Amino acid sequence: xxxxxxxxxxxxxxxxxxxxxxxxxxxxxxxxxxxxxxxxxxxxxxxxxxxxxxxxxxxxxxxxxxxxxxxxxxxxxxxxxxxxxxxxxxxxxxxxxxxxxxxxxxxxxxxxxxxxxxxxxxxxxxxxxxxxxxxxxxxxxxxxxxxxxxxxxxxxxxxxxxxxxxxxxxxxxxxxxxxxxxxxxxxxxxxxxxxxxxxxxxxxxxxxxxxxxxxxxxxxxxxxxxxxxxxxxxxxxxxxxxxxxxxxxxxxxxxxxxxxxxxx
Amino acid sequence: xxxxxxxxxxxxxxxxxxxxxxxxxxxxxxxxxxxxxxxxxxxxxxxxxxxxxxxxxxxxxxxxxxxxxxxxxxxxxxxxxxxxxxxxxxxxxxxxxxxxxxxxxxxxxxxxxxxxxxxxxxxxxxxxxxxxxxxxxxxxxxxxxxxxxxxxxxxxxxx
Ligand SMILES: Cc1cc2nc3c(=O)[nH]c(=O)nc-3n(C[C@H](O)[C@H](O)[C@H](O)COP(=O)(O)OP(=O)(O)OC[C@H]3O[C@@H](n4cnc5c(N)ncnc54)[C@H](O)[C@@H]3O)c2cc1C
Ligand code: FES
Numbered sequence: 001x002x003x004x005x006x007x008x009x010x011x012x013x014x015x016x017x018x019x020x021x022x023x024x025x026x027x028x029x030x031x032x033x034x035x036x037x038x039x040x041x042x043x044x045x046x047x048x049x050x051x052x053x054x055x056x057x058x059x060x061x062x063x064x065x066x067x068x069x070x071x072x073x074x075x076x077x078x079x080x081x082x083x084x085x086x087x088x089x090x091x092x093x094x095x096x097x098x099x100x101x102x103x104x105x106x107x108x109x110x111x112x113x114x115x116x117x118x119x120x121x122x123x124x125x126x127x128x129x130x131x132x133x134x135x136x137x138x139x140x141x142x143x144x145x146x147x148x149x150x151x152x153x154x155x156x157x158x159x160x161x162x163x164x165x166x167x168x169x170x171x172x173x174x175x176x177x178x179x180x181x182x183x184x185x186x187x188x189x190x191x192x193x194x195x196x197x198x199x200x201x202x203x204x205x206x207x208x209x210x211x212x213x214x215x216x217x218x219x220x221x222x223x224x225x226x227x228x229x230x231x232x233x234x235x236x237x238x239x240x241x242x243x244x245x246x247x248x249x250x251x252x253x254x255x256x257x258x259x260x261x262x263x264x
Numbered sequence: 265x266x267x268x269x270x271x272x273x274x275x276x277x278x279x280x281x282x283x284x285x286x287x288x289x290x291x292x293x294x295x296x297x298x299x300x301x302x303x304x305x306x307x308x309x310x311x312x313x314x315x316x317x318x319x320x321x322x323x324x325x326x327x328x329x330x331x332x333x334x335x336x337x338x339x340x341x342x343x344x345x346x347x348x349x350x351x352x353x354x355x356x357x358x359x360x361x362x363x364x365x366x367x368x369x370x371x372x373x374x375x376x377x378x379x380x381x382x383x384x385x386x387x388x389x390x391x392x393x394x395x396x397x398x399x400x401x402x403x404x405x406x407x408x409x410x411x412x413x414x415x416x417x418x419x420x421x422x423x
Contacts, residue, residue: 001304002282007266007328032306032324046329096392097317098312098370174307174391195364 002026003040013132013151016045020149020232027151029107030069032099038151052106052153053077064155064224066106070094070118073105075188083125086166086182090121095174102189106152112143118196119143121166123203124182126158141201152201161232165258167251168196178239183255192227192252197234197244202212204230224253229241269332270301270366272296281327284328287313290327292336292352298338300367312366312373313337319373344372351410357402362394371407380411 003162005024008151010016021024024042026034052065064073070091079087094100109129110119119139128140132151139155145227168180180195190211195201206212210223228249233241269278272294281290288311291299302310304323311323337381338345345368361384367390374381374389381389386407387400396402 001286002284004326007283007326028326028329030324031326035324046304093391094386095307096309096370097373098309098321098392099306099324101318102306102324103322119364143401208373 001035005040005045006043007046008043009046011049013153016047016050017132017149017151019043019045022222025149027110029067029104029110030102031107032103033107033111033113044110047106047151051111060159062157062159064105064157065155065172066104066110066152069189070103070104070105070108071097071100072117074100083164083166084163086114086121088116088123089166090168090180090182093117093168093170093173093177105155109139110147110152112147112199112230114200115180115196116201117168117177117180117195120168120180120182120193120201121157122157123193123201124164124166124184125189126160126186128156128158130154130156143200160186163259165255167219167255167258169247169251176238179244180249181248181251181255182258183252185244185259190223192223192255193233194227194248197231197248198207198236198238198240199232199234202231215262217257218251220256220260223256224249224251227252232239266328269376270330271334273336274334279327282411283326283328285327285332287325287327287335287392288322288325291322291335295361296337296339300362300365302362302366307392307394308363308366309365310366310376312369314341317373317376324409326336328416338369338407341369341372348407348410350401351413352403354409355402357398358395359397359404363393363397367393368382368404368406381407383408 017186026041026044028044028046047067052067053067055068055072055076056063062079074088074091094241129139129142130135130136130153132153134150153190163185166176170177190206192204193201198239204227210220228245231248233244235241265280267280284401288299299322300310302308305325306321311321312319313322315333378385
């Protein structure tokens, strides 16, 4: 468990940002990941008083405050209607209700964890992160960057109509996933996102146009095989590279069929 | 040291704490021994308490962040819990009993949020409460029996 010398509930983002420029400072999200690290934190900067704990729905976007919890994401009626329940499915096996009442969307995205259901899901949508200093950055670009001393304030999801699906495989419910897979079709573009490879989630677009003429058993199977070929996988305790490549194919096929309206 | 004020089981409380004191240790030092440390890695649910009515893991929350909030532990919810714990005991669902307080706290949260849960909803809501003795079926049967008895007019029951 980390040691904390000083704890501050920031009164403004500017104050939080200034405090965070010291190397020993840390922003606190839900603190679930952070607390498992070793060492000493000079100033723990809590964003809990900055009104960043809401999920707002406007005419054309969902705006997720960095301190909104995974449970809020799971239960948000608008977001789940828009994603056909994929939002809830993406997070519902993360540890437990108590955990999801604490883990934040901001901490989950900032961490850019390889195993992340949250990152996999958000990458399948039209998502941008808002950084206090860096402004708005497409999530796909943000996911590739190295962490710095900025602050993630909000996540913007554009409400472009589309079809969405989410599937993950866990050896045991509430375990870290062996593979995650999200699929979307937005404005004619099909994206599959594969995470827990075990590397960070990767977006694979349907460049050859395999699903262009519709989703059938056959085209879904072909797309699954294509995505598996494009996805580098590796081995760890939760699965071998070969197993993961197999899962990438199967979960993508299932997601495609689900997005196409079939029961899988 | 820093000062915090919060409500613990309905009573206002002011205390001096270290900035990295965890809520779990704070609660135990204030006599709430139902709150236990199991995994200490946010995985087992043993340390579950309610913060503003929502179940959270006290092993993973700074006491400093609980300032200004209402915390409830099993010590403050005995009456509400008494309704169904007998049904769990009837099933012999607990063996060593160590997981029981966290399990009871989260079941309270479940029944407040979903008064008539399905089996899947019960399993989903309690998935974050690990029990290494019994395999969960006894707890599920106990909750089912409690719901059934409530539907029938709530005759008193339990061990
Ligand atoms: C036991 C365990 C099991 C897990 N299982 C899963 C799982 O199955 N699937 C899954 O997807 N995830 C899983 N996770 C990850 C979890 O869902 C969260 O993503 C993770 O805990 C980080 O969220 P947090 O709110 O706790 O962030 P914290 O731990 O507070 O922060 C994480 C990092 O981000 C920084 N940070 C936080 N918020 C901001 C911000 N707004 N701006 C800038 N920096 C910030 C912190 O300084 C820290 O470095 C698991 C985590 C644990 C501990
Ligand atoms: S002790 Fe808190 S979750 Fe295990």
